[in-house]
Amino acid sequence: MTASPPLLAERALALAVGDPDWRDAILGDLREEFLLMARRHGLPYARRWYWAQAMGVAAHRALARVTGTQRATRLPMPEPPEPRAGRIALVWHDLHSAWRSLRHQPALSLTIVAVLALGLAANATIFAQADAIVLRPFRYPGVERAAVVASDSHQRFFARESVAPGDFLDWREQSRDVFDRLAAIDWWDPQYLLGGPPQQLTGFRVSPELFEIIAEPPLLGRTLVADDASRQTPAVVLGYEFWRRQFGGRTDVLGQQLRLAGVAHQVVGVMPASFRVPYGSDVWAPLALAPEAQAERARGYLMVVGRLAPGVTVAAAEQRLQAILVQQRRAFPDSHARREVSVRTFTDGFGDPGAGPFVAVWQVAAFALLLVACANVANLLLARNTEREREFSVRLALGASGGRLARQMLVEGALLAATATALAFPLAWTALGMMRSAFPDSIIRFVPGWAYLRLEPRTLLATSALAAGAVLLFAIAPAWRAAHQNVASGLRTGNRQTDGAGRQRARGALAAAQIALTLALLVAAGLALSALYRVTEGPLGFDPTNVLVGRVSLPEQRYQDPESRRQLVARILARLDRLPSVKTAGATSVLPYSSSDSSATFWREDVPTRQADATEVSRRRATPSSFAALGIPLLAGRLLSSGDRHDGVRVALVSQALATKFWPGQSALGKRFRIATDGPLIAVVGIVEEVTQDWLVDSLRPVFYLPLEQDPPSTFYVVLRTVTDPIQMAAGLRAAVQAEDPELPVVGLKTMEGVIEDRTVGLRFAGRSLGVIAAISGILAAVGIYSLMAFLMGRRRREMGVRMALGATSRDVVQLSCLQAMRLTLAGIVVGLVLSYFVGRGLEAAMFGVVTSSVTLVAVLAVVLTATALTASYVPARRVSRVDPTIALRSE
Amino acid sequence: MFTMQTYNACIAVMKKTPAYLGEFEYAVLLAVLQLREAAYAVPVRELIESRTSRSVARGALYTSLERLEVKGCVKSALRDASPERAGRPRRYFTVTPTGLAALRTTHAALRNLATGLESVLEQQ
Structure with a gap:
């Protein structure tokens, strides 16, 4: 039996080494010595020895990567002591020097802050939206124990208004062990007359238990109670907006009588503005089920909301109702043969089913934009640091540690990100305001959580966390570079040094990543916009021009x-x-x-x-x-x-x-x-x-x-x-x-075109905001490529001068640089195409099949993006190629 | 005709002598030189250990070799893949003219510094 080294240790080492040639040599060497050890000291010892060696070599390689390999070459010199006055003073010192170095190049610093602020603002806006509409649309007391019951299976479009009154009464009677309260809600849009033209109100008839399940206290008076339904003049509770609109917010409205749907009602209470259960409403009246309604089994139209008994889960409640349904199927084979029952949490049941995937798409897009921004900033910082190479070399030579320089880079990054975050909040605030005004009231009524669409502490917190993450993303490469500085060559050659292969690769990868993400974003926006076009401009099957519509409810x-x-x-x-x-x-x-x-x-x-x-x-x-x-x-x-x-x-x-x-x-x-x-x-x-x-x-x-x-x-x-x-x-x-x-009031008087407009406003908004995000990203990517190529060309002026002095034409020079840009762009496009595939899939799933992926669209966008990137690289190349070689050679 | 080779030649001429060698690099280069055709990491390490009576971390040796190669002081070739090494080749190093020049510079510098101190340095 031949002994072999521990597989795991080998794998780990292989991973740590990276470079395949070195990996093979090192693994081979260790194996060779391992066999020797095994022969001399036995296998267990050899294995332990191998682990120790492998970890040692791996640690060395990792350390060498982080601190730079020059550490050992440097002549040992005492480092000047770091300020000893404690951590605060140290941080202050770092901040101070970071501020000085950022002020030194104000244009660059401002560009970086603006780019980051855009990315962060997009994320803050979308996060605020996700929090309001998807994560926590309902913030009533008791909402965490509230559940929605429906005679429907678990589908994407959960049919809430599906419970037959007879079923509701059965459940209320038989499921007390899982629901300690169960309430039914029925749509009720009564007509209301008070001088002037009749008005159509929006409202609900509800079981009084609803106000126990969602225990929001009334603003004035009281909520409904059990015997309100049986009173001579039924009680009614007013919604906040209706109360303000119709009664000017007067408190003496309590006890007044209103004629609703031809019947006198007495006002007993006013609910606060935040109470919008199940949706925004003008009035809530008690639900009284007539005897014939109580017997109704076939037609389901009620919404049912319950409060789970302590310790009962949604799943347990559903199981209980399934058991009741089995009995009902036996009792009513005609109507209940295909009936289902399901229970969901209140948030799940009343939340907008489409909003989740929608907002997820936006969130991903915003995050991708932030990544593009980070890549852009990282490239700008790398470029700037190349200019500062001489400064770093001097400092290293004078004894500053690589870690010290790296820390300064991180502090500079943090300072940039903090400024950008401070700028991002007002931007996000403005964007949220635009978002709020973009949707008509008729839609907002059905979007739960819309009222919470504002900047909240958790949004600020999440954005700050994101900014901190961004610092790590964009400042790590420059920090690593700063620590990696080769002091001797940096000092000797100063600014004349051309870039190392590693650094060029890093910058190239960053530029390519921007291209890739931008292509994915462009594809997302393109798909959403083409879907929008199809929905609004596609065949409708009818002609909406010159048509007026209005609804009449009798x-x-x-x-x-x-x-x-x-x-x-x-x-x-x-x-x-x-x-x-x-x-x-x-x-x-x-x-x-x-x-x-x-x-x-x-x-x-x-x-x-x-x-x-x-x-x-x-x-x-x-x-x-x-x-x-x-x-x-x-x-x-x-x-x-x-x-x-x-x-x-x-x-x-x-x-x-x-x-x-x-x-x-x-x-x-x-x-x-x-x-x-x-x-x-x-x-x-x-x-x-x-x-x-x-x-x-x-x-x-x-x-x-x-x-x-x-x-x-x-x-x-x-x-x-x-x-x-x-x-x-x-x-x-x-x-x-x-x-x-x-x-008789006439409601919703609108042109047919207006009706379509209202209904597609969500998609329109989604398409446009994706478009905006993609456009910003496109600009950032183009600027990124431009600045990268301009910088590289600037660095290579001397080289280009040599080439031209030796006979290269200016066309050769332009070609050379465009080829380089082309390689980056194509690499980005290839990765971007892969991303686009997933983006297309995600959008198809999120947008209800409206979006269909189109190869042509992706191809066109890829070509456009390539052309943009090449144009961006052509300009600086052209500039360098026009320089007189003698000047270029002498210039530095 | 302007080619990449001419360009590289221009650049090479523009480059100056390599950096002053660190102590460990100096030792590694000497060991590589000593071992001639057989200089790969395992014997290089053993040689340094046996002649300097100091233990050498493998990781440090690999890092140093790689750095020397980047600086152009050594060049390497992969050969002698054997079953004993699970088919992985050895990486053999040879000292380049640049490396030799650096070695000479460093050696001369140290020797110059030590001139006149033989009596102190070679006691015991």
Whole structure:
């Protein structure tokens, strides 16, 4: 058996040595001696010996790398004693000399501070956003024990409004061991009349327990209690903004009566501005489930929030509810066969599901920008230190230790970073202000945590930590270099020395890293912007120009009868049609880009109507005129007509996607389907163009349209196609509705283009901010390459002079330097391409499939970046090549 | 015709004599010279140890050899890969003319400094 040295020690040593030639020689030597040792002293001794030697050599190599190999060459000389007055004085001394040396080159120092401040500000801004919207969007007392329950499986888009009232009551009764409080929440947007035009309020009906689960104390009065629902005049709690807006913040509002949705309510309390549960709201009223609602099992529309009993986890609570669901499946096989139940933490359940990945993309981009900034600064510092080589040499020769110089470099770096951090905070503050004003209120209401979008101590802390990390990143290389200084050659040759290979490699690597990161950022921004372009400029399936829309919600009590709703819609549309600048007026239950959708189960005629065989599709109800008003083209068959009455034959239009999904390879016209197990057959009479419902969801979801007359909804959108500027018709639309019912408000009066704008604002913002980050990074990288090449060329003036004196043409010189830049750039591009691949993958995952990676885009960006880098390197090369060789040779 | 070789020659001419050698470097160079064709790290170390009666850390020796090579005082070649060394070659060093010049300079300098002190230095 041949003895062999300990494998681990060999590996560690190999790693420490690095250089393959030296590695082989050293490992070979040690092995040779190891065998000798084993023969003489036995294997265990030899192994111990090997470990000691390997570690010794490794430590030596590591030390040599850090302190520089010149340590041993230097003639031993006593070092001047360092200031002995204690650490504070020492730090002060370092700071003082760092300040002096930075002041010595103000332009360079300012550039470095500005570059770093930009990178840090980007990070601070995004971190503040992540903290507010993703990490801690809810900061109510009790939120850590609050949980959300839904009749839905764990999906990305968690359907909160999915619990049937009957299920809620079962759970509240049977899950007391896991939830000590369970509350239901229902949407309730009541109309409110008080002089002036009727207003549409936003509000919720909630179980009073909600105010125990989220134990935020009221600003005035009290919150809801159990018997509020059964009182003669139901109690109502006001939201802060509504209270300020409507009552001027007066305290005597308590006890006043308000007519909400036609019913008198008594104000019992006002909540503080921070209370936005589940979303920002004007009013909270007690939820009273009518007996028929209590029995409702099939239709789920409640949000359910609970407080976990002490010591109970979300998973345990979910298990408990799963057990209840098993019983319910037995009791209600029809409605519960495919029902699910899941529990999430409050933050998870009510947080914005899209925000996490979105913010993660930004955070990564901001971090990459900071890395580019650090690489840039490191290069600038390296370049500056080359100028200071002589200074270092003198100091080393006079006895300063390499460590001392390295420390000074670090202190200089820290001083730069501290200044940059101080500058970054106001920048981030401004950026956050811009961010807050970039989003419309209609969106902000649904973005939890928006109120916390500000500079907070933890943001300041995180940014400072990042700045400290940045110092390590950009000051380590110069510090190492300073310690590594070769004193003899530095003194002798002074500024005439050309760079060592190692230093050039370091600088080249830094420049290449900037190129790589910039390419990745450019690709990210390019992908986001092209997605934005597709979403906003791509085929919509309808024509949003010259269209005005407004939403009308009918109070349940007065419009319970479908016939009354049917007539109201018909009368409103007839009035609007008479207006001179209106081309067509229509009504529809679901508006494209309105973020609402309604779905239905779908069975083809030849499929058995079992729940298990149902397919979920989108259901819309529309008047015949609404297709013309929205400009949705008909592809085959006919549109709906006024003859398709509720008492006549059931007909529907289907989207192209639905037709190909259910009747592939054949015409869908004349085919029939059902949407309820016992419902009538509905015949397809026409196929219409695909309408992009929302960029957030799969745009190719199958859709069918029923005549609105057959089943008029209680909330519908009025759509007007106008001849003139649509917004001028807003008053006309409002007047037409109120002429029919003076208590009916029209909400969200907007042009269709405005609706799309609001809905895509998030993506637009994401795309643009990525664009800004990438542009800054691009500029930094170009400046980085330029300054590197300018510096290298400056250093090589003499060499170039020699070359030209010996017959090289100025073209040769330019070529030589451009080749060098080209090598760096290409190395950066190759790494950048790899990064881009992952960036593309990440974006595809984060942005809901809107983003599709494009090879062409990546290629174009790579070419553009290469061209920029080459241009940046050409300028300094050209300058050097024009210098008269005799001057260049004599100049230093 | 301007080539890289002419350029390097120009640079080489512009370079001056190498640095003054440190004590340990001096010893290493002498050992390499002594060992002639057989100078790789293992015997170099043994030679220094046996002749100077001082223990030599392997790490220090490798660092010193590498530095001497960077300075152009020695050059090295990889050969004699044997199974005993798991197929890894030995790195043999030879002293270059530059190294020899540096050795002479240092040696002469020390000798000059020591002139007249033989009686003190060579006691015992």
